[in-house]
Amino acid sequence: MTPSQVLAEWGPAAGLLAAPAALPAQTDGLNLKSRFRLKPFLMAPMAGVSDAAYRTMARAGGAGLAYTEMVSCAGLHYGGEKTWELVEPAETEPDIAVQLFGSKPELFREAAASVCERLGNRLALIDINMACPVPKVTKKGEGSALLDNPELAASLVQACIEGSGAQVPVTAKIRRGRRMGEEVAPEFARAMEAAGASAIAVHGRFANQLYHGEADWGCVSRVVKAVSVPVIGSGDVSSAQAGARMLAETGASAVMVARGSYGNPWIFRDAAALRLGESPAPHDAREKIAAFRCHVRLLSATGANLKRARSLAGWYLRGMPEAARLRGMAVTCLTLEDYLAVADEAERMLCDAE
Template sequence: MTAAEVLSEFAADAALSSDLSPWGGKFSGKLLMAPMAGVSDAAYRLMARAGGAALAYSEMVSCAGLHYGEKSWGLVDPDPAEPDIAVQLFGSKPELFRESAQRVSERLGERLALLDINMACPVPKVTKKGEGSALLEDPELAAKIVRACREGAPDARVTVKIRRGRYMGQEVAPEFARAMEDAGACAIAVHGRFATQMYHGEADWGVIDRVADAVSVPVIASGDILSHDAAQRALSQTGASAVMVARGTYGNPWVFSGHEPTAAERIAAFECHVRLLEATGAHLKRARSLAGWYFKGMPDAACWRNAAMSCVTAEEFLAVAASVRASVQNVQNAPGTEWTC
């Protein structure tokens, strides 16, 4: 089955839509699926769009990888079922950004919603090369990178994702965002933590207001958007035009719509997601993490998660889902019955 056929046949059972609309180019009030390394493959993006995400991002893609080999293009190419895609690039050399922007734009055409430049990744193996959040310390180089992307893909929207700053107590986001706007960025996504915090502590949404006051382009809120309610609060309580949801999407494609799924819908969503992995040619071992996310909070969730850890084929993952469904039905039919794994 193709991904489109999977959605057509199985999305409704999971309270998801099979009718995926193009983004439309508007940030105002939109909920976007964030780029997540090792997570946001085509199947994941399709689930998010089916759940109501206005736009979904690729995993972050190395400009050097696109230059030196073909493997990285697998992260860029959308599935035929995707109406469009945001591609996030990372690196530190303006000339490679220029080349990557041109090649991605030519390859995807109208299906390229926007090009995003990662200036937020805090992972040491990225920052030690001067990439990701390390660029927050070099606004001149960062501006050259934005201009290079604009030169390479003059018809593409170019955005930037940043953090509050690289080191604790050293906030640079407002002035840095202004420099990125001056260089040609059409929107700024702001994660409300310092890079050295990684994902610990709480995100400071106050920096979103400070960035919004500093620039005239749309600002996208990021950090601790873990629920639909949190997304709506970020839109109503800050100067953000849109929000970007990352960890809040784990096992929860309904985070974009606010739908509260039943246990049956969560199981159906897992099954749909597994089938999309297979349809898009992704490594099915990714479904092991998905099982933990979709079954989280269910009785005996750890047992089902452990069962999924030994699965290899789609059929094996679907068999685990069938067992979970049978247990749910037993409990519903006979209240007080113990779940069995």
């Protein structure tokens, strides 16, 4: 089956839209503002997670935009087709945001030109990762290490704009700062705006916090006040309620959802409903099992490594009868049929428990 056929057949049972609604390609910061006003809840870039199947589930679940996992500019230059697999959208995706990382302006210029040429009007924006706190990235001066070097960071923004011919928005994702107690986000965001960034995404933790502690949403508000371009808030959006609250409390134009979307592709649509004062319908166990089936079938249809479905099983089947046993079954799965058998077992145990 093709991804479109999978989504059409299994999406309704999973409480998903039959196909994600297309939005026009965006070409400048003003259009990003308009886009975010319509659909402000976005699927964040997540390493090892944000593949085409995951993005498709998120868009079908109401996400206004979905990002690739971070893609190395050097990988696109030297790695060829293997790296391009991270960038190519599935047929089910109306458009995508491509997140690049690195530290060399010439490679960003080349990568931006290549991505624009290859994706055409299915490229919504190019985002530059200036937030990743992982040591293997920062030791090369990439990711959140750029927070210590705003001049270099600005040159990367400018290189992407030049490489893209100013045909798509170029944005930056940053953190509160590199080290605890040293907030640089508002000033750094101003420098990125001056370099030409069309939007700034800010995660409310310091880089050396990694993902521990609480994200400071006040930092998002301070960045909103510091710049005139759209600001995307990020950090601790673990539920639809949190997403709607971040949007209301910070003044951000949009909100990125990362781990809150694990096993919950509906979080985007639910947050949008709460934003409008509506009560989203609950998602019962059968809907979650159907979503797991749909997601695994999408992995298969997009040619992804099916080992990724082992994590999906843990996320979608959490809280169900004998969830630990189901997870144990999933970690031995090798084929699509193996994973569908886990879903069948989950449904059988659910019937027994009723």
